[in-house]
Amino acid sequence: MKKVTLRGGRPLHAAAAFLLCGTLLAACSGGKTPSSGASDASGASGGDNGAKPVEISIMTEFSTPEPPAADNPVTKEFEKRTGTKLDITWVSPNSWSDKQNVVLASGDMPDLMKVSDMTNPQMLQLVRQGAFWDLTPYLKDYPNLMSYPKEIWDKTKIDGKNYIIPSVRPLEGASYFAIRKDWLDNLHLKMPETLDDFYNVLKAFTQDDPDKDGKNDTYGYTGKGYNEIINVFNESNGKWKAVDGKLVDTDLEPGTRDGLLWLRRAFADKLMPEDFALMKTTQFEDMAKANQAGVQVDTVEGVWRANAELLKTIPNADFLPFTSLTGPNGQYVPQNSGVTGVYLIPKKVPEAKMIKVLALMDYGASEEGFQLACYGIEGVHFTVVDGFKTATEQAVKDSVSQSSFGKIFERYDKYLWAYHTGMPKNVFERNKTIIDARSKISTPDPSYGLISDTNIRLGADYRKKIDDMKVKVIMGKEPIEAWDAFVKQLKADPDYMKIADEMNKAYQDRLNGK
Numbered sequence: 001m002k003k004v005t006l007r008g009g010r011p012l013h014a015a016a017a018f019l020l021c022g023t024l025l026a027a028c029s030g031g032k033t034p035s036s037g038a039s040d041a042s043g044a045s046g047g048d049n050g051a052k053p054v055e056i057s058i059m060t061e062f063s064t065p066e067p068p069a070a071d072n073p074v075t076k077e078f079e080k081r082t083g084t085k086l087d088i089t090w091v092s093p094n095s096w097s098d099k100q101n102v103v104l105a106s107g108d109m110p111d112l113m114k115v116s117d118m119t120n121p122q123m124l125q126l127v128r129q130g131a132f133w134d135l136t137p138y139l140k141d142y143p144n145l146m147s148y149p150k151e152i153w154d155k156t157k158i159d160g161k162n163y164i165i166p167s168v169r170p171l172e173g174a175s176y177f178a179i180r181k182d183w184l185d186n187l188h189l190k191m192p193e194t195l196d197d198f199y200n201v202l203k204a205f206t207q208d209d210p211d212k213d214g215k216n217d218t219y220g221y222t223g224k225g226y227n228e229i230i231n232v233f234n235e236s237n238g239k240w241k242a243v244d245g246k247l248v249d250t251d252l253e254p255g256t257r258d259g260l261l262w263l264r265r266a267f268a269d270k271l272m273p274e275d276f277a278l279m280k281t282t283q284f285e286d287m288a289k290a291n292q293a294g295v296q297v298d299t300v301e302g303v304w305r306a307n308a309e310l311l312k313t314i315p316n317a318d319f320l321p322f323t324s325l326t327g328p329n330g331q332y333v334p335q336n337s338g339v340t341g342v343y344l345i346p347k348k349v350p351e352a353k354m355i356k357v358l359a360l361m362d363y364g365a366s367e368e369g370f371q372l373a374c375y376g377i378e379g380v381h382f383t384v385v386d387g388f389k390t391a392t393e394q395a396v397k398d399s400v401s402q403s404s405f406g407k408i409f410e411r412y413d414k415y416l417w418a419y420h421t422g423m424p425k426n427v428f429e430r431n432k433t434i435i436d437a438r439s440k441i442s443t444p445d446p447s448y449g450l451i452s453d454t455n456i457r458l459g460a461d462y463r464k465k466i467d468d469m470k471v472k473v474i475m476g477k478e479p480i481e482a483w484d485a486f487v488k489q490l491k492a493d494p495d496y497m498k499i500a501d502e503m504n505k506a507y508q509d510r511l512n513g514k
Helices: 014-026 034-041 073-082 096-106 121-128 150-155 181-186 195-207 227-234 254-268 281-289 303-310 351-364 367-375 393-397 425-439 453-474 480-491 494-511
Strands: 003-005 054-061 084-091 112-115 165-168 176-180 219-221 240-243 246-249 293-298 319-321 325-327 330-332 339-344 382-385 388-392
Touching: 054 096, 054 351, 073 084, 073 351, 073 367, 084 096, 096 112, 096 121, 121 339, 121 453, 150 165, 176 181, 176 195, 195 219, 195 227, 195 254, 195 293, 195 325, 227 254, 227 325, 246 494, 254 453, 254 480, 281 293, 281 303, 293 303, 303 319, 351 367, 388 393, 453 480, 453 494, 480 494
Parallel strands: 054 084, 054 112, 219 293
Antiparallel strands: 003 388, 112 339, 165 339, 176 293, 176 319, 240 246, 325 330, 382 388
16 A cells, blocks of 8 residues: 655553543533533543434535545544534635635524634624624633633634634644745756745746746746735735834735735736636645646645645655745744634534533544544554654545644644645654744734724725725736825725724733733
8 A cells, every 4th residue: 555654643542542532431411511511521422321422513614635525434433432423514715705604694504613714794793793602611621622822712702702712723834935946956046035036036937947848838926825925025914013012004004015016027927827816725726736836825734735746747846835035124924823713603502512512622622633633543544654654545535634624623733734644754844844943033913813893894895995906906907006096095084094993902902911
């Protein structure tokens, strides 16, 4: 059987596993008070005590090539170990935003619902209307969930309460540029460090036949995540930047204008696809997999999906994640919020069942549950070789990955984004080095979790108008002067400026511990 390798992990001691399973199987039955939730739910209903499995519906996303099938052995193992019957709706990243909004609007939500952004206006409105459980009095009984960093729990509070179970992810290894190192070598180019270097490399990747096939069939950059270029100019992780104790809206700053000019030139020089603004998430990745693009944007582990596909025909293919890029204000690489989406439990779910759902998630956050989610079943999905877990082809066939089950059952691991199913040990070790280097310079988003009521009401419309104007300027459909006029218009708009005032009020409250 052909083997592929992935990251090593700590084996669960047999005695510990036995005790844990014993706890799970012994636990159970609903209708308990919050203080008894953990012991009740650690098994989410007993597996061998004859109790009927608790049916739990879940809606989430996946980033593997295919979603896990309903009869997936990992799903069955989770059900066996937790005394549940899981009905998981896996939604493609291409339709995730639309699907979640449709479900939120319908009110017909599953028992556990993932939302991609905690500032989603529909979700916030529903929270304030009492549509979701306030989990604050319950969470203390779930030690594995409470092992998430306190700062992550704090910034996912809404009006001071924990309605949200954060979809926890590492702080380092966020989506950023990754470059074809083998193409750099083919063209005798160095790893770019500055934006000027970067531009010149993208141009060479487009015009100088980097794959040496004699054809003019490559782009420098897929175009995904173009705002990262603007972020380098602003040295800001997104729309808001902390300056002298205040939040500044970078869309109104000169750095955004400079970034748009850089991208406009790149588009005019055909360094990115003409239809980049219309492309779906998987289409960007398909370009990278098809040997058509020299730079893509993804997490450090996500980059591996394209690389693994390329290795089937190009033995030395190598997408290398950047440590940083240097712009006018210095080195920049984004820091992740530690949260990639949020889970909520609708209030229509009875309290006893809500406690079972928390128990299921707590088991998923345990060492055993996390290992099962990310690596699968030993002997079926992996073996351990020299202390390093080696995945079988069955792991790929069953979509066992942190990009599928690992998006539900999560444990905080700073190197989670260093590995991916099928990744060899040398790449994993290199990725850990990149993550460690990023941790010394990465820029956090100071606005994550801050709520502006005006933004809830009007933010989506402003966001669309701003993004549309950016794309028009990049594609040359509007002159840069149109952007200048647009910024002037935003500065004169009292509703738009009110968002900045409310965000700053929320920021000051956070700084003052309110």
